[in-house]
Amino acid sequence: MSKLVLSSVAAAVCLVGCTSPAPRALPPAPIAIAAPSMVVPERYVSPESPRDELDSLATWPAEDGRTWLIATAKSTHLLVVFDADTGERLRSIGRKGQAPGEFLRPNGVAIHGNHLFVAERDNHRVQVLSLPDFTPLGTFGSDRLRSPYGLWIHESAPGEYEVYVTDSFMQGEHHDVVPPLDQLDRRVRRYRIAFDDDGTRFNARDEGAFGDTGESSALRIVESIAGDPAQQRLLVADEFTSTEGLRRGSNLREYTFDGKPTGRELPAGTFEAQAEGVALWSCTPDTGYWVAADQRYPQTHFLLFDRDTLAPRGSFRGEVTAHTDGIALHAATTATFPAGALFAVHDDKAVAAFDLGEVARVLALDPDCTR
Template sequence: MLVKRIASYLTLALLASATAEARQSPVTVAERFFTPIDTQSNVDSIAVWHGPDSEERLLIATSKAAHKLYVYDAKNGFPISQFGTPGSELGQFLRPNGIASADDFLFVVERDNHRVQILRLPDFTPLTSFGSEELIKPYGIYLRKIAEGSFQAYVSDDYNKVLPGEKPEPNPAGIRKRVKRFQIVINGQGVDTKLINAFGEHEGPHALDVVESLMGDEASGKLMVADEDEQHGLEIHVFDLEGNDTGKRLGQGTFQFQPEGIALWETIAGKGYWIFTDQGKQANHYHVYDRKNLSYRGTFSGERTLNTDGVAIDLKPTARYPMGVFYGIHDDCGVSAWSIADISKELQLR
C-alpha cells in the first residue's frame, strides 16, 4: 500500500513539473531614461500617443492617488503637463487605473467611478464615459480598433473584495464575469457605446481569481489575461477575441510574484514577442514569450526598476531608438524606459 502511495505521489510530482516552464535566470538590461520621481503619485498604467508631427509623442500615466493624468515627453521622460481633478464629472477622475490610446482617443478606466472615460487628444477634451451600469471595480483595458472610429474595449472587472454598501453585482443570475467587452463608435453625431458580452468565470477549474492586466493580438486572435491570485493563479489565461477560453495557460512556475502589465512587441509578418511583467518589490522581472507559438524565450530586469504595474511599448523608430522603446512603471512613483534594441540584444532574440 505504501509503495502504491509513493508511486502516486511521484506521478503527481512529475505531472506538475511537466506543466511548469523552465525559467531562465534574468539578464539585466539598463534603462535608457526615467521620468521624474513623485512618491505621492501612485502611478499605475501608461499609454503612448503619436501626434501628426513625427516628433510629437506623449507618454501618459494614470495617478491613482492624485486622481489625474501625468503627461510626459515619450522621447525623454520630461514632464509636460497634468490633467484632471478628483470627481465624477467628465474631465475628472476617481482612482484612474488602466489606460489605452487609439488614433486621437484616450480611454481611461476609473475604478471608483465604475466607468471608462473617453477623451480626445492632444487637448484631453472629455467626450463621454461608459460602463457605469456594468462595471463594479474595473482595472485594466485592451483597446481594439475595428475600423475608423470603431473600437472594442475589453475591461477587466475585479470585484472579489466588494464591501457591504458598495455597488452590488449587476448580474441577477449571479454569474460573475471578469472581463466586459464593449463596442464604441465615434463619429460626427457623437459617441455610441454598448456591452457586447462578458466572459471569464469567477469559479470552477477555469476561474480568473484576481484580474487587472489584459492585452490582445489582432493577428493571432488571442487575448492575454493575467491572474494575480497567489493561491490559484500567477499565470496568464489565453482567450480568443470573442471571449472563449482556449484552456492555454502561460507562466506556470515562471512567475514568482504577480503577473501585471502586458505588452505585445510586434516585429514582421505576424511574428514578435509578448512581454509579461512579474511585479516584485525586491526583484522585478519581465518574461518574454514567442508571439506565435507562445514558447518561453527569456527574462530580463532593469538596473533600478522595481514593482512594475503597467507597461507600454512604442515601436515607431527614431534615430536614437531604431527598434522602439519599452516603458514600465517604477515603484508607483515614475516611469522607466528601455531601448527595444537593448532588450533584443541581451536576450538574443533577433
C-alpha cells in the same frame, strides 16, 4: 496591481479595413525552463513623485514631433504626461471629481488614433477624451462596471472599436475577498464603440461579459489584458495565487475575442510574484513577442514569450525598476529610441524606459524586431 497598459502602436495591429482570421488551434504550451534574467540598464528613470501613485501607461505620437507617455495617477486623480524620449514631466490633466474631464482613481489607459480611453475604478466608468487637447467626449459602462481596471482596444472596422475592460470587483468589509465562482463570469466586459465621421461623438453598446468559473481556471483577481488580432487571442493576467485546498501561481490565461476560454495558460511557476502589465511586441504581421511584468522586488523581471507558441524567449531586468504595475510598448522609432522602447512604472512613483534594440541584442531576439 497592474492595469492594462498598451500603447497605440501595440493596439493597432489590425489596420483599417482588415478582416479577422479564425482562431488557430495551438499545441499545449511547453514546460518553462528556468533561466537567469539578463540585465538591461534603463535609458532613464524619471524624477520620483510618490504622491501620484502612478499605475498604467500608454504612448501617443504628438503633433510637435514628441512622443507622449501618458500615465494614470491614482492617488492624485490625474493623468500625467511625460516626454517619452527624456522622461521629462510635461503636464498634468484633470482633477478629482465626477464631471467630464475629472477622474476618480484612474487605472487603465489605452489609446487608439486620437482617442484616449481611461478606466476609472471609483467612478465605475470608462471616459473617452480627444487628443491632443484632452477634450472629454463622453463615458460608458457606469451602469454595469463595478471596479474597472484594465483596457485593451481592437479596431474591428473603420471608426468602430471593441473595448475589453477587466472588472475586478471584490467583496467583504474591506473589499478584499474574491467573489464566489458563480460571479466570476463577468470578470471581463466587452463594449462596441462606434464614432461618427469627425470622431467627436460615439455610441457605446454593451456586448456582455465573460470569465471562466472553473475551480482551477477562474479569473479571480484581474487587471491587465492584451490582445493579438492576428491570432484572435486575448491574454488576461490573473494575480491570484492561492485558494482553499488549491495552490497555484499568478498566470496569464488565454481567451478568444468572443470571450471563450481556451484552457491555455503558461506553465505553473512562470511568475515568481504577480503577472502584471502585458503587451504585444509585434515585429512583423505574424511574428513577435509577448512581454509581461513579473512584479518582483527589488527588481521587476520582464518575461518574453513567443507570439505564436507562448514558449519562453528570455527575461531581463533593469538596474532600478521595481514593483512594476503598467507597461507600454512603443515599437515605432523616436529620437532617443530608433528601435522603439518599453516603458514601465517604477515603484508607483516614476517611469522607466528600456531601449528595445538593446533588449533584442541582449536576449538574441529576432532581428526583424529592431528594423
